[in-house]
Amino acid sequence: MFKAFILVRNVESSSESLDFGEFTIDPVGLRFKDLREVFSSLDVNQDDWIFEKSYTQLPPGPPGSPVGGIPNDIEDILLLLRLYRAGDISFIKQAIIPPSGNTIVQFPYRAMNDVNSYSPLRFEVESEECQSFRAFADGIRESQSWSSDWFAAARRSFLYGGAKPFNPKWDDVDRVLDYATALESTLVPEKDYNTRRISRRGAALIAPDNPAETEVMVGFINRFYEIRSRIAHGSGLGDENREWLFKNCGQVELRVRQVLVTAVQKLPPSEEDRRVALARLYDPTDEDRGNFALEKFRAIKTAEVRKAIAAKIAQLAGE
DSSP states (O other), rough: OEEEEEEEEEEOOOOOEOOOOOOOEEEEGGGGGHHHHHHHOOOTTSSSEEEEESSSSOOOSSTOOOOTHHHHHHHHHHHHHHHHSOOEEEEEEEEEEEETOOOOOEEETTTTHHHHHHHSSEEEEGGGGGGHHHHHHHHHHHHHTTTTTHHHHHHHHHHHHHHHOOOOGGBBBBHHHHHHHHHHHHHHSOOOSSHHHHHHHHHHHTTOOOOOHHHHHHHHHHHHHHHHHHTTTOOOOHHHHHHHHHHHHHHHHHHHHHHHHHHHHSSSSSSHHHHHHHHHOOOOOOOHHHHHHHHHHHTTTHHHHHHHHOOOOHHHHHO
């Protein structure tokens, strides 16, 4: 039997034990000395939590791996916990004990590290919620696009973002870039009209029959994506955007999760079918494209170039 141990932080619970069926998460308590030996690290404290899962059979994994697909399975569980609700639950260290008894400790990587190991946004859960999480996790794993290429890209960015600090007051906002990339990977395979497509498609997924909620969602994602663009292009965040992020950090966490959870369940796995489904949710009209072309035309400063382009447009219009 193989056994996996994960050092977990940012969990808030009054329960003495959290039994999710396939795994448990318990307070470290007086086991901290023994667990320091398991992880070969002194960075295990009494107020930390410990994830444990046993495997009678190895999950499929990379050829030649001594632990099969256990690390992939652990990452899946981390993803499901983060999708289940907002809260910076962090998997800090991973140790796997095979039947031989020789512990294998995994090096930190972008989804599993201690960079965001003490976050004010705690993952709050009680023992009576374990069953609802199991139902949620089963539903996501069984969804049509759980193993799709597009969701693999989206989950990667979402996990990377969740493993980073999010403190707008101190300009720790790299999470915004990762979360925006997760939304792009999910909603915009076309790679143009990004803001318009992300906001309207995201709203159509989450609130297809609620115009008021749709309007709120469109405005929210527009603002979020505008901030993302400022960060990505090297502009200062500014006091107004910093304050908005600080006040709406909970909404950022909620809305991104809503889009990803709904998309993996409703959007098709294949690229061609997903494009068709997304276009049905929203696609720019010819009027949108015409207004965009006119805006770019007005930006041309050279008179000769303007005339030449205008002639080409007139020729196209007459065809």
